[in-house]
Amino acid sequence: MSFLKLMPLIKISHKWLSLLVGLQLLIWIGTGLYFNVMDSVKASGNQYRVKVTEPAADLTHLVEPKQILQDFDAAVSLSTITLLSKPYYLLTQDKALYPYFKNQYTLVNASTGKQAFVDKSMASELATASYNGPGNIVKVVKQDPPFDDRLKEKNTLWRVDFDDEINTRVYLDASSGRLAAHTNDDRRIVDFVFMLHFMDYAQERSFNNVQIIVFAIFTLFFALTGLIWTIELGFNGQYQFLSLFGSKAKSKQIKIFDKHDKLIDTLAMSSQENLLDSLLNHDIALPSTCAGGGTCGRCKIKISSDSRTTSADKAHLSQDELASGYRLACQHRSDELTSLTLFDVTQASNHLLKLISSEFISPYIKELRFKTIDGQPVSFKAGAYMRFFIPAAKGIAVPVNLPPELMHHWQDVIDNEYDHLACSRNYSLANGDGQSNELVFTIKIQMAPDSVVKPGIGSSYICNLAVGETIEAVGPFEDFFAKVEPTSAPMVFIGAGSGMAPLKALIEEQLIKLTTSRPIHFYFGARSQSDLIYADLFESLSDTYSNFNYIPVLSRPTDDWLGISGYVQDQLSLDFELLLGTHSIEELEFYLCGPAAMMNSSIELIKSKGATDEKIAFDDFS
Amino acid sequence: MNLLKISRKTHKWLMLFLGVQFVIWTVSGAYMVIFDIDYIHGDSLVENHQTKINPDKINYSLNALTQAYPSAERVSLGMFIEREVYRFEQDGKQQLVDADTGKLLSPLDKSSAVAMAKHEYTGRGQIILAELITKDSDNRPFELSKRYLPAWRINFDDMGSPSLYISAQTGKLVTKRHEFWRTFDLMFSLHVMDYEDEDPSNWLLFWFVLFALTASILGLILTYYRIFKAEPLSTDNNQKVEAN
Numbered sequence: 001m002s003f004l005k006l007m008p009l010i011k012i013s014h015k016w017l018s019l020l021v022g023l024q025l026l027i028w029i030g031t032g033l034y035f036n037v038m039d040s041v042k043a044s045g046n047q048y049r050v051k052v053t054e055p056a057a058d059l060t061h062l063v064e065p066k067q068i069l070q071d072f073d074a075a076v077s078l079s080t081i082t083l084l085s086k087p088y089y090l091l092t093q094d095k096a097l098y099p100y101f102k103n104q105y106t107l108v109n110a111s112t113g114k115q116a117f118v119d120k121s122m123a124s125e126l127a128t129a130s131y132n133g134p135g136n137i138v139k140v141v142k143q144d145p146p147f148d149d150r151l152k153e154k155n156t157l158w159r160v161d162f163d164d165e166i167n168t169r170v171y172l173d174a175s176s177g178r179l180a181a182h183t184n185d186d187r188r189i190v191d192f193v194f195m196l197h198f199m200d201y202a203q204e205r206s207f208n209n210v211q212i213i214v215f216a217i218f219t220l221f222f223a224l225t226g227l228i229w230t231i232e233l234g235f236n237g238q239y240q241f242l243s244l245f246g247s248k249a250k251s252k253q254i255k256i257f258d259k260h261d262k263l264i265d266t267l268a269m270s271s272q273e274n275l276l277d278s279l280l281n282h283d284i285a286l287p288s289t290c291a292g293g294g295t296c297g298r299c300k301i302k303i304s305s306d307s308r309t310t311s312a313d314k315a316h317l318s319q320d321e322l323a324s325g326y327r328l329a330c331q332h333r334s335d336e337l338t339s340l341t342l343f344d345v346t347q348a349s350n351h352l353l354k355l356i357s358s359e360f361i362s363p364y365i366k367e368l369r370f371k372t373i374d375g376q377p378v379s380f381k382a383g384a385y386m387r388f389f390i391p392a393a394k395g396i397a398v399p400v401n402l403p404p405e406l407m408h409h410w411q412d413v414i415d416n417e418y419d420h421l422a423c424s425r426n427y428s429l430a431n432g433d434g435q436s437n438e439l440v441f442t443i444k445i446q447m448a449p450d451s452v453v454k455p456g457i458g459s460s461y462i463c464n465l466a467v468g469e470t471i472e473a474v475g476p477f478e479d480f481f482a483k484v485e486p487t488s489a490p491m492v493f494i495g496a497g498s499g500m501a502p503l504k505a506l507i508e509e510q511l512i513k514l515t516t517s518r519p520i521h522f523y524f525g526a527r528s529q530s531d532l533i534y535a536d537l538f539e540s541l542s543d544t545y546s547n548f549n550y551i552p553v554l555s556r557p558t559d560d561w562l563g564i565s566g567y568v569q570d571q572l573s574l575d576f577e578l579l580l581g582t583h584s585i586e587e588l589e590f591y592l593c594g595p596a597a598m599m600n601s602s603i604e605l606i607k608s609k610g611a612t613d614e615k616i617a618f619d620d621f622s
Numbered sequence: 623m624n625l626l627k628i629s630r631k632t633h634k635w636l637m638l639f640l641g642v643q644f645v646i647w648t649v650s651g652a653y654m655v656i657f658d659i660d661y662i663h664g665d666s667l668v669e670n671h672q673t674k675i676n677p678d679k680i681n682y683s684l685n686a687l688t689q690a691y692p693s694a695e696r697v698s699l700g701m702f703i704e705r706e707v708y709r710f711e712q713d714g715k716q717q718l719v720d721a722d723t724g725k726l727l728s729p730l731d732k733s734s735a736v737a738m739a740k741h742e743y744t745g746r747g748q749i750i751l752a753e754l755i756t757k758d759s760d761n762r763p764f765e766l767s768k769r770y771l772p773a774w775r776i777n778f779d780d781m782g783s784p785s786l787y788i789s790a791q792t793g794k795l796v797t798k799r800h801e802f803w804r805t806f807d808l809m810f811s812l813h814v815m816d817y818e819d820e821d822p823s824n825w826l827l828f829w830f831v832l833f834a835l836t837a838s839i840l841g842l843i844l845t846y847y848r849i850f851k852a853e854p855l856s857t858d859n860n861q862k863v864e865a866n
Contacts, residue, residue: 018845026838028651033831035822056695059688065699066680074674077700097670198655208658216652223648227641230634239638277627293630295848421850 007232007311010225011295017222024199024215025222031197038190045187048133048168052126052179057087063113065089071113072106080110083177084125088116090176102154105175118158118177127160127170130179135164142174149183149191151205236310236331240272255339256284264342271335275301278334284342285349285474292330299329302341307332351378351386353439354470358463360402361442361533363409365498366463367430370439373470378439382432382482382509383502383619386439386475390458392421397455399445400464413447418455425458428593428619429476432505433512442533444498480619482506482591488518489587490579494568494602496525499594500533502619506591507538511545521549521579525568525598527556551575569602576609585610592618626847629840636837643815643830650809662806664798667784668742675699679706682724690724691717702727702793703741709792716791729790735774739786742795747780754790765804770796 041047057080065078068089075091082088087110094104109116118126120140127137139161147153155173157180162168166184173180194200198207199215233239251268258264269278276292276299279285286299297316305325317326329340353370361367372378398415431440445463446456465471480502482491491510495503503522510516526532531554538550553564553571564571572579579588590606592599599618606616637644660666680699687708688694697710699721706721718728727734736752755762756772763785766773772790777783782800789796814822815830 015845015848018841019849022838022842022845026835026842029831029835029838032822033828033835036827036831037823040823059684059694059697062684064683064685066677066683069675069677069680069699076672076674077698078675079698080696095670095672097665206659207655209655212655213652216648216655220645220648220652223641223644226637227645230637230641233634234638238634292627293844293848 005311005314007229008315010228011293014222014225014229015295017218017225021215021219021222025219027196031193034193035197039186042186043190045181045183045190047166047182047184047186048131048135048162048164049182050130050132052130054082055085057082057110062087062089062110068108068110068113072108072115075106081177084122084129087111088177096154099173099178100150100153100155100180103173103176105173107176118172118174120158122177123158123160123172123174126172126177126179127158130170130182131162131168133162133164133168135162135168137161138163147171148203149188150181151191151203153180155180232311237333238274240333252334252338254278254334254337257339257341259341259343261341269334271333273333275299275329275332275334275340277330279329279342286329286342294328294331297328300326300343301329302343303327303332303337303339307336350472350474352470353473355465355467356438358465358467360406362531363406364447365442365444365500365531365533366399367533368441368443368462368465370441370471371437372439375437377437378476380429380476381478382505382513383428383480384476384478384505385426385428385480385502386441386473387424387426387477388458388462389424389472389474390420390461392419393461394418395420395455395457395460396464397448397460399460420457420461425462426477427462428480428502428505430501430504432507432509434509435512442498442501442504480591480593480617482510483589483617487587489583489589490519490521490581491589491591492572492579493520493522494572494590494592494594494598495523496568496594496598497531499592499619500524502593503591504534504537507541507548511541511548517547519547519549519581520545521551521575523551523553523568523572525553525555525594528554528558529561568598569605572602573605586612586615588615590616590618592616625843629843629847633837633840633844636833636840640830640834640837644834646812650813653809654806654813657802657806662803664784664800664803667744667798667800668786668795669744671701671741673701673704675701675706680721682708682719682721686724687719691719703738707793709794716789718791718793727793729772730774730788730793732774734793735788735790736776738788738793738795739774739776742786743778743784745778745780745784747778747784749776750779751775751777755787763799765799765807766797 072091073093075093076095077092079090081090089108089110091106096103107116124137124140137160141159143159144156145154158172158174160170168184170182171180199212251270253266254269256265256267267282274292276286294312302325305323309322310331312331313327352373354373356371357369359367395418398410398413427441427443429439430442443459443463446459448455493503532552542548542550553568554561557565592602691712694710694712708719708721710717719726732752753775755775766787770789773796774788774790776786782802784800787797811817815827816824
């Protein structure tokens with residue numbers, strides 16, 4: 001259905017329109033509620049208004065209308081009216097469509113034929129006659145438009161103020177004596193609410209203004225996109241009426257596999273909530289920023305290729321992925337499947353971590369050590385990473401407590417302050433020896449490439465944490481780890497920069513924790529000696545373990561460097577025959593982590609020598 | 623994260639029931655604000671004539687009128703097309719009398735009503751219908767108030783199918799309608815969810831508005847999370863270093 005292709009656009013439109021019109025919508029609904037519940041008598045402003053019934057004029061004692069029309073300016077109409085029991089002729093010289101538009105009147109005493117005027121005392125008497133409240137007149141003034149509580153009125157009016165508890169005001173047309181309106185505090189509140197509902201900030205008492213038209217059109221699209229979304233949710237089975245009444249009702253055993261098709265658990269999952277929520281109930285947190293809206297596309301799992309696809313699945317997954325059975329967890333329920341395969345997560349959970357040490361191990365890389373605040377160890381496979389939640393804060397470009405000997409490396413960096421929003425960043429664990437409860441990270445402080453771009457906000461924040469401070473993190477996510485196979489074939493580790501972290505963990509795991517006898521070669525690229533982090537550690541490991549071979553390669557060494565110069569991938573190429581030894585290329589395992597350029601050319605090289613994809617594991621670094 | 627989940631779930635469910643009404647509110651609201659209210663009220667359909675009374679044409683005096691109609695009240699002098707006329711109330715009934723000759727003109731015949739409608743009408747459409755609507759008529763349109771009866775309904779063949787209503791007793795234009803106004807009335811009914819009295823104070827509206835308010839607040843929470851608290855999206859979930 002081609003319509004489904006529009007769904008991502010509809011959802012994105014709905015999201016951004018909500019930002020644009022959301023608050024106004026709240027005002028409309030709030031003021032709408034006010035109109036619904038308000039007391040209509042109070043709202044009219046006529047709480048103390050009474051109908052004025054004047055006695056009919058005795059027509060037999062009046063001056064003939066013909067005389068009046070001859071004596072005064074030409075009129076469109078002449079009417080007999082009674083004001084305060086006296087007969088008058090009202091001549092209308094200019095007649096507008098509505099009384100509050102500009103009209104031109106002349107009032108004539110019908111008994112004498114002389115022009116009459118509505119003076120202050122007459123206005124007061126007329127107002128009093130229409131008023132039955134407890135107040136007395138406190139002020140009578142003749143006023144020209146505009147009136148702050150008679151926005152549409154265009155005629156000169158008498159304004160008669162009463163001192164009752166609601167500050168009643170009576171308005172009378174100054175030239176005709178016509179009672180124009182009663183108004184009071186209640187009415188003024190209503191007027192204010194109308195002003196909000198109509199977005200009538202120019203106070204024209206009109207709902208045909210530009211701003212409301214623009215907002216109305218955007219809101220119309222907002223409602224339509226929402227309705228289409230709702231209908232789409234309905235077609236996708238997202239409205240399960242039973243789920244409204246508890247979620248324990250019906251659950252099903254689902255087999256959970258990891259990405260290597262290893263059965264890791266069998267979990268009871270309710271058919272009345274989506275898989276993302278079900279997994280979360282079992283402390284399995286899939287990555288998700290939209291909490292199941294189908295808009296972030298991150299909660300990828302694999303079910304079966306013949307399961308149905310929703311528009312969100314289609315929007316975020318490729319044809320190949322869909323055909324292989326990949327789906328978004330938030331779009332499906334346990335009643336559709338019997339097993340599922342997880343990718344991005346195994347048993348991740350939230351941890352509050354406390355920093356116990358923070359040391360520079362190169363001019364730009366720090367080693368950070370954390371412990372969980374509750375002292376509980378976090379178990380993880382070497383190579384795993386944690387996701388840190390960086391709060392919104394003020395960042396600084398140059399790290400605090402910079403050791404004096406490193407100052408010269410930072411002298412060209414402009415020391416500016418900047419604000420940043422909350423975000424999350426992933427960092428690999430650098431320890432894998434299984435001998436302490438600490439979580440160790442090596443993090444490179446990312447500098448800004450120029451003065452416009454901010455420095456790396458996550459790395460700056462975390463490297464500037466003081467010892468003893470805490471930070472929230474979720475994990476560990478086990479994505480990059482060593483294969484466990486009964487083989488004696490060599491393992492080749494290739495890294496550079498802070499790509500050190502997961503490789504160090506894997507090497508420590510192999511040597512110290514598993515005491516493997518497999519040959520392990522570690523190629524590590526850096527610019528100069530000062531960037532060669534953990535050199536002492538690896539030198540001592542290679543002294544202790546005869547199967548471990550540490551090969552540092554420097555691209556810009558100083559003159560006193562006795563080791564290998566150049567790029568790691570070039571050295572790897574030179575050493576290749578040596579690495580193979582008695583093994584065939586298919587048996588070797590390669591683990592890479594570092595800058596993209598280094599990884600790409602290394603992988604190209606390894607493949608050209610005949611290695612297959614499944615023997616190459618790499619931790620995407622950038 | 624929990625607030626986000628509750629908000630999403632509740633918003634989703636509330637909108638299942640409210641979604642259509644939201645569309646109705648926005649469609650009717652947009653209609654009402656986009657069309658100029660003065661146009662809607664048909665102000666442009668009619669000429670606001672300012673023909674002045676010629677005193678020389680008034681040869682039938684008030685005195686003569688009160689003798690002929692002793693119970694006359696609320697007498698006024700004005701124009702009917704190009705003719706000076708008295709209008710007054712006699713025993714609760716409006717009357718129209720020629721101010722020159724004293725001839726009783728009410729109730730208006732069809733040709734006078736048509737002439738009056740043509741005189742007032744600003745459009746170019748032709749008259750396609752002229753019918754008298756009385757208290758006993760079963761064809762009284764909803765848009766014509768009872769207090770104006772009896773009245774002539776004059777329909778024009780023009781954009782929006784305009785109708786002018788001419789009082790058969792006073793000869794005055796009492797009201798006018800075209801389709802845009804009729805639609806406006808419908809839209810207002812839909813907007814306030816009162817399909818009979820167009821009264822915003824009704825319980826149906828109350829409950830809908832209350833739930834709509836809840837749904838909107840939850841929606842704003844979603845907006846906050848999705849736009850202001852969202853992590854920067856990246857296709858690569860395994861990003862290990864800053865790429866800022």
